Amino acid sequence: MKLYLEQTVRTQLRPCCEVSLGYKTELTDVVPLDGVTFNQVDCIxxxxxxxxxxxxxxxDTSGALVQVFPGPAVIVPEQNKLKDYNKKSDFPKTHQLRQGDTISLTLHEIQRKSAQQQDLDVDDEEVLEIKPVYHTLICREGRVWHDTGIVCYDSTSSAIPVAQFIATRPLTAECSQxxxxxxxxxxxxxxxxxxxxRRYRMNRQPGWDPSSIAFHADDGGVFIGSGWPLRRTEPCHVGDVMTCVMDWEQQKVSFFKNDKMLYTSNKLKRVPTGGFFPCVGLHSKARAVRLLDLDPWLPPKEGGDMSLEAPMLTSHLTKSNIPQYMYVKVSQCNTVPPSTHVKIPALPPAFDTYKYGNLWISPGLKLSLHRQKxxxxGWLMLHNPxxxxxxFVVKSTPACIDLVRHLDPGASCTVLINKPGTDITxxxxxxxAWFALDSxxxxxxxEINDIYSVLTAESYHTHMLKVKITETQVSDVTRLKRKAEGDPxxxxxxxxxxxxxxxxxDSYYLAAGRYTCVLPREGQAGLQNILLRYPRFPTFDLPNIFQRGMRLIAQPTENTYAECVIADVTHDGLGLTLEFSPxxxxxxxxxxxxxxxxxIQLEELPLEVIEEMSTVIKGRRRARREINLMGPRQSKRNLMTEPRQSKRNLMTEPRQSKRNLMTEPRQNKRNLMTEPRQNKRNLMTEPRQNKRNLMTFQHQNFFLLMRHPPQKGSHS
Structure with missing residues (x-):
């Protein structure tokens, strides 16, 4: 029986090392982080x-960052927006960074369930059906309860944008109010x-922009295409009914409060293309109204004129309350059936309902609470049909909410739960719990609380809501999904x-990719106030499942054992790809x-296999130690010797070349200097020689004349 333990398996174990250079710890602001090898980092x-x-x-060239701490984990599109985000946010004490704190980040690969198991989980989860009643052309920052027509302000943004609830049908002579x-x-x-x-701008109350007219309840002002009221009338309060009427014969718009007319406009000069669409505007939290008419909020009529590019609503209710829009152009063609001429907008975000006996509860399954500073x-709404x-009595576990009220026949109640986060987290x-009272x-x-305290369990009905806490979205910052919020x-x-x-x-879900832990900061690069390092002793708190990078002993063939590395794991966690060295x-x-x-599910290992494995592992450790101790020194010596020799050759060659270059000009200069001297010497010597010859000739003649004077009568 043999055991193959080759030392060249192409994989890496998670290291236990600090970010350091030799004996001195390196102060760095960038540390690689992945889900297998370097999956843990400490920030001091x-x-x-x-x-x-x-x-x-x-x-990633987009410049996006994932801020992990302080505060909840969010995706910031640019580094220069980090300062504004942290300045505007008010994090709880558990998410604040203090001196001496150690923040540890750990990445684990998600082990997904099989498709069959996911289908079973979906079937087991209770889902309440929502029957659509109210349709909208545009629904921003709002949510509707279809069973009662209640529209609530429901936004996850801390900027408090304007909620708009715009009908799908414009007012006509048949439906004029x-x-x-x-x-x-x-x-x-x-x-x-x-x-x-139909294309009204977002984050604008009706009446503020051109081609719009509105009546505001806070000051009783009438706004006609301007941010300043044209006239102020009576303000409205809780329980008041606000009405808008369009007179098509007179081309005028009137506003009423509890059937009392407060304002009638002058004759309108023009009507926007497509007509006037009913709009409800809510511009702060804790606002809720109940729609009293159904006709304006019905879907568009089949065969209606939707040929213009009208915004069609596409709402993703599971991710955000803010809908996304696309523009669709429907061509008018006689060959197309009439039903295809109309693009019905998607339904607005809605609350589900739990109905039992004489009480309707919304939301029916989960109570969503948004963090606001x-x-x-969060909203809790009740209706007595x-x-x-x-x-009814509303209580929470632990005791943070204690609400006792009663509902008249056919009445509805909207309750905004607003509690400090430290008490309700x-x-x-x-x-x-609800029960019938004497009419x-x-x-x-x-009195209601006293009646409830003496009732038996058979005398009243109860319903339980799960609590779901979500963080508020700040401007264009995207929040990471928490593990407590559901599946990835x-x-x-x-x-x-x-x-x-x-x-x-907390635990979050992170998209695929390779990440680096960074410390983006402003000012001088040396002013670093956080130390990054890999942990000396990693936690190894891995779940009891197979993960890529693990080592195990397997039996590939009969009577053969091998140390294998898990190279890959299927999404359902039921299939493994092992890598080993035959x-x-x-x-x-x-x-x-x-x-x-x-x-791989070995019931037992033979004793000789364990002994041989121990021997191989000891030899491997000894070989690694020798390689680490001797190999690098020799390599370093070779690397140091070669550059020295190369440097010496490089230095010697320029010297020789320089010497040759210096010698040649000297020789040329010497030749150039010697030739003029020689020429000058020749030129100087020749006149001297001529002069000497002339003087010698004259001197000789003089002596001849002295010796032999000329005779008289003779010619010299």
Whole structure:
């Protein structure tokens, strides 16, 4: 029986090392991080309120960053927006960075379930059916309860944009008015009723932009295409009914409060293309109204004129309350059936409903609470469809909410839950109990609570709501999905765990890719106040499942054991790809097995296999130690010797060339200098010689004359 343990398996184990150079720790602000090898990093804060700890996807040129701490994990599109985001946000104490804190980041690959198991989970989850009643051309920052017609302000943005609820049909001679009742005015009662064109701008109350007219409840002002009221009338309060009427014969618009006319406009000069569409505007939180008319909110008529490019609503209810829009152009053609001439807009975001007996509860399954600075806010709505007086009690676990009220026959109640986040964060469920009361009698909260305390379990009905807490979206910052909010999306690959001083802060889902832990900061590069390092002793708190990069002992063939590395795991976690090194082969071999295969689910190992494995591992460690101790020194010596020799050759060659270059000009200069001297010497010597010859000739003649004077009568 043999055991093959080759030392060249192409994989890496997770290291236990710090970011250091030799004996001195390196102060760095960039550390690689992935889901297998380098899947954990520690961030040590050197001072309070240090740099934000972020993740950046490698080879990503968009500049987007994932801020992990402080605060909840969010995706920031640009680095220069980090400062504004942190300045505007008010993080809870558990998400703030203090001096001496150690923030640990850990990545784990998500092990997805099989398709069959996911189908079973979906079938087991209870889903309440929503029957559409109210349709909208545009629905922004709002949500409707179809069973009662209640429209609530429901936005996850901290900027408090304007909620718009615009009907699909314009007002006509057959349907010339619409109205609603103020259910919850909130602070300031910033509620408006009016008419707008079909492409009305977002984040604008009706009446502020051209081709619109509206009546505002907060100051009773009438706005006609301007941000300043043309006239002020009576303000409206909770319970008041606001109505808008279009007189097509006179081309005038009138506004009413509780059937009392407050304003009638002059004759309109023009009507926008496509007509005037009813619009409800809500411009702050805790606002809710109840629609009293159904005709304007019906779907468009079949065969209607939708040939113009009208915005069609495409709402993703599971991800955001803010709908996305696309423009669709429907061509008019006689060969197309009439039903295809109309593109019905998608339904607006809606609340589901739990109906039982004499009480309707919305939302029916989960109570969503949005974090707004230090508080958590969410809507809870109740409706009494019966003819009896109903009392109800709302309590939470732990005891953060204690509400006692009664509902008249056919009445509705909207409750905005607004509690400090420190008191309500641990809340997991809300229980609603209701029972019938005697009609014709007025009850106080104390009396209703006393009646509830003496009732038996058979005398009242109860319903339980799960609590779901979501973070507020700040401008264009996108929040990462928390693990507590449900299953990961298709694009998610990692589970990001954030720990503070060893305690788990939260877990998030992260998209696929290779990441780097960075510390983006402003000012001088040397002023670093967070130390990044790999942990000396990683936690190894891996789940009890197979993951890529793990090592295990397998039995590829009969009577043969091998140390294998998990090269890949299927999405359902039931299939493995093993990589091992067969004996006397240069390349590794891949083996695909099932998770429950006998090749890896070994019941026992022979004793000789364990002994041989121990011997091989000891030899491997000794060889690695020798390589680490001797190999690098020799390589370093060779690397150092070669550059020295090359440098010496490079230095010697220029010297020789320089010497040759210097010698040649000297020789040329010497020749050039010698030739003129020689010429000059020749020129100087020749006159001297001529002069000497002449003087010698004259001297000789003189002596001849002295010796032999000429005779008289002779000619010289």
């Amino acid at each position: 804060s050197l001072q309070a309120g240090g740099d934000p700890i972020c993740l950046k996807k490698q080879n 619409f109205s609603f009742e103020i259910m919850n005015p909130g602070v300031g009662c910033y509620i408006a009723i009016g008419l707008v064109h 230090q508080n958590l806010e 019966s003819k009896d007086l109903v009392g 641990s809340m997991s469920k809300v229980e609603i 014709g009698k007025v009850y106080t909260e104390k 999306d298709i694009q998610d690959q990692y589970e990001l765990q954030v720990r503070r001083n060893g305690s788990l802060v 004996k006397d082969q240069d390349e590794n071999t891949l083996l695909c097995v099932e998770a429950d295969s006998p090749a």
